[in-house]
Amino acid sequence: TKTIQDTLAEIIPERQAIAKELRSQHGSKVLGEVTVEQVFGGMRGIKAMLWEPSVLDSEEGIRFWGRTIPECQEVLPTAPGGKEMLPEAMFWYLLTGKVPTAEETVQFQNELVKRSVLPSHIESTLDALPKTLHPMTQFVIGVAALNHDSKFAAQYKAGMKKADYWVPTLEDSLDCVAKSFTIASRIYRNTYLGGAKDMPALQMDKDLSFNFANQIGFGDSEGFVDLIRLYNALHTDHEGGNVSAHTAHLVGSALSDPFLSYSAALAGLAGPLHGLANQEVLRFILDMVKEIGEGASNEKIVEFIWSTLKKGQVIPGYGHAVLRKPDPRFMALQQFGESRPEVAADPVFGYVNALYKTAPAVLTEHGKTKNPFPNVDAASGSLLYHYGLKNFDFYTVTFGTSRSMGALSQVVWDRALGLPLERPKSLSMGAINKLIGSP
Numbered sequence: 080t081k082t083i084q085d086t087l088a089e090i091i092p093e094r095q096a097i098a099k100e101l102r103s104q105h106g107s108k109v110l111g112e113v114t115v116e117q118v119f120g121g122m123r124g125i126k127a128m129l130w131e132p133s134v135l136d137s138e139e140g141i142r143f144w145g146r147t148i149p150e151c152q153e154v155l156p157t158a159p160g161g162k163e164m165l166p167e168a169m170f171w172y173l174l175t176g177k178v179p180t181a182e183e184t185v186q187f188q189n190e191l192v193k194r195s196v197l198p199s200h201i202e203s204t205l206d207a208l209p210k211t212l213h214p215m216t217q218f219v220i221g222v223a224a225l226n227h228d229s230k231f232a233a234q235y236k237a238g239m240k241k242a243d244y245w246v247p248t249l250e251d252s253l254d255c256v257a258k259s260f261t262i263a264s265r266i267y268r269n270t271y272l273g274g275a276k277d278m279p280a281l282q283m284d285k286d287l288s289f290n291f292a293n294q295i296g297f298g299d300s301e302g303f304v305d306l307i308r309l310y311n312a313l314h315t316d317h318e319g320g321n322v323s324a325h326t327a328h329l330v331g332s333a334l335s336d337p338f339l340s341y342s343a344a345l346a347g348l349a350g351p352l353h354g355l356a357n358q359e360v361l362r363f364i365l366d367m368v369k370e371i372g373e374g375a376s377n378e379k380i381v382e383f384i385w386s387t388l389k390k391g392q393v394i395p396g397y398g399h400a401v402l403r404k405p406d407p408r409f410m411a412l413q414q415f416g417e418s419r420p421e422v423a424a425d426p427v428f429g430y431v432n433a434l435y436k437t438a439p440a441v442l443t444e445h446g447k448t449k450n451p452f453p454n455v456d457a458a459s460g461s462l463l464y465h466y467g468l469k470n471f472d473f474y475t476v477t478f479g480t481s482r483s484m485g486a487l488s489q490v491v492w493d494r495a496l497g498l499p500l501e502r503p504k505s506l507s508m509g510a511i512n513k514l515i516g517s518p
């Protein structure tokens with residue numbers, strides 16, 4: 080069975096050749112133009128970044144190396160007894176563009192679980208943090224501190240050649256992904272369960288999602304473990320322009336190691352317009368239950384949505400910077416709930432469906448958002464809540480374990496393709512006026 084290191088060593092020269100050909104044959108071809116509106120408008124639609132593992136289509140949603148979510152669900156291996164694709168298999172696929180065999184998946188899973196053991200200085204750093212500190216801030220600190228043992232940083236200091244950069248970048252990325260799961264479970268125990276001293280030991284023959292679930296006290300729930308697998312596989316990557324992925328790529332372009340790059344990405348994921356929206360959705364639904372009760376009519380739900388909009392607040396879980404149709408990740412999570420009778424009967428999950436039926440029309444009438452449909456965050460929190468993970472300040476941490484796999488897969492490709500420091504041009508309003516010839 081081939082290792083991830085051998086597999087990438089084989090694939091990288093092929094893709095380096097494609098990159099060389101694109102640049103030498105088509106380097107001067109135009110991909111688009113930049114308008115003044117885009118400079119003020121968050122750079123929407125500007126095609127200016129290379130991203131290998133996935134491409135997002137506004138109508139169809141995400142494709143990972145050309146495959147849709149249902150196609151990935153069809154081909155990626157599952158755990159013994161589990162129904163959902165394994166995040167480890169998705170990670171291998173994101174790194175290589177090749178679907179791993181069952182044997183490669185097991186071997187890769189075992190390697191990652193072995194790597195997920197935390198150095199004692201990380202454990203003591205996490206244990207020393209105030210329990211009142213937001214779990215995402217704890218996550219940022221834990222991942223940044225892993226830089227203490229970065230192989231990339233050490234080998235760079237020792238004078239490594241540029242052609243070799245990807246090798247320790249891959250090593251650090253594998254460590255970062257694996258240790259993100261154990262950092263997350265330690266944060267959970269410290270914040271909500273009074274400390275990590277009773278945390279179950281890692282089970283080396285099980286997958287990352289099982290171990291995470293087990294360490295936070297949900298190892299006996301088959302449904303929860305499978306949800307964590309699906310959740311982690313789905314949130315991995317959403318092309319390169321989203322805040323977290325783009326941040327990892329930008330910081331990595333300075334040759335900061337993968338731990339520093341991903342810690343910065345997590346700080347972006349912690350914003351309410353990005354990953355924090357999944358905790359906000361649950362807060363929104365529970366506020367709605369408080370105000371209009373469980374199982375209320377669609378009329379009452381519509382009134383509640385309007386009252387939120389009239390307060391000048393956004394409807395969390397709705398809208399998207401790129402998507403113009405319901406997010407297929409939302410559809411996959413909704414399908415997960417619908418296919419399990421006990422989840423489908425849960426009133427909080429019921430509100431996710433009721434919002435899907437009502438909110439798009441209200442948002443369309445409201446007339447501001449370019450996309451009135453649900454994004455991934457609209458469903459994810461309600462499923463965690465159903466299985467008893469009720470600390471919604473923690474929900475974005477589970478997004479963060481997953482996103483490490485997509486963002487760092489590209490950081491490996493950034494180094495393999497020798498991409499340079501990212502440094503776009505900025506303009507002042509005066510400079511814009513001068514450029515367009517306006518007085």
Ligand code: NMX
Pocket residue numbers: 351352353354356388392393394395396397398399400401447448449450454455456
């Ligand atoms: N509820 C109310 N208003 C909205 C919503 C919404 N869900 N979505 C967009 N708008 C408003 C937006 O605030 C803006 O208003 P204004 O002109 O007053 O500034 C206007 O509609 C135009 O925004 P768009 O161009 O449609 O959206 P944009 O690309 O700027 O932002 C989001 C995309 C995702 C940030 C935005 O839709 C939003 O704030 N959604 C709610 C938060 C959310 O669910 N975020 C999670 C995204 C997914 N993720 O995991 O990262």
Ligand code: MLT
Pocket residue numbers: 316317320321322323353400401454455
């Ligand atoms: C993501 O998964 O990063 C979000 O959907 C946000 C985005 O793509 O911009």
